[in-house]
Amino acid sequence: MRTIDINCDVGEGVGNEKELFPMISSCNIACGGHAGSKETIRWCLELAKEFNVKVGAHPSYPDKENFGRVSMSISDADLIKSIQAQMQLFESVRSKLNTPLHHIKPHGALYNDIAKNEQLSQAFLKSIEAFKDEVYLYVPFNSVVEKVAKKNGYKVLIEAFADRNYNNDLNLVSRKEDNAIISNEEEVLKHVLRMAKDNVVKTIKNEDIAMNADTYCIHGDTPSALQILMYITEHLPEYNLQVKP
Known part of the structure; x- marks a missing residue:
């Protein structure tokens, strides 16, 4: 029996964490x-401690109004400052509970933008440089940030999305689409089975495109999560x- 990692984005105001955690293996x-x-x-x-779930931090563009799902025009310096402030908030709580940090x-929109933009990737990686040697970074397959991260010595795990459709270029179908x-x-x-067993993803054009993954995301705010x-x-x-296991 092979074990696969299923991760969930949590702490986002939905309030369903108590039900989700027994069935996932890592959280963001x-x-x-x-x-x-x-x-x-x-x-x-x-x-996470109660249900033996690996802990990850889930920083974002500083944009509560749009739930972080809209690209922002932000300077590298301001992005770095924001991400570091978010990580400091996270660490201020985590350190008191003595819970290991597994990944970031x-x-x-930040996730999607650094998948394509090298300068933004560099800025984001600089913002989490203090964690470089201890934690993994969850990134999309064959993305710009994956390549930049590996080049700079970051540890990466490739993420695929269990509850999202893909285009042929392996970008996610926009949430604006039905x-x-x-x-x-x-x-x-x-x-999930196609990705985990066959290393392919079926796109919206019904084509199988090669893709590897180490972890599979189901969004905690998907209504049917x-x-x-x-x-x-x-x-x-x-x-x-x-x-x-």
């Missing part, structure tokens, strides 16, 4: 940029896969 905790506070960070860290995963999100649990399972996790947790073992 919002730390004040797009959502999150000391209270929600602490709540998620305590759940940028959120939303088919951006996969909400049907059976379709999510098929999506709980149903998806319950379904795939039940059925993955039929394919010799499991989320937690």
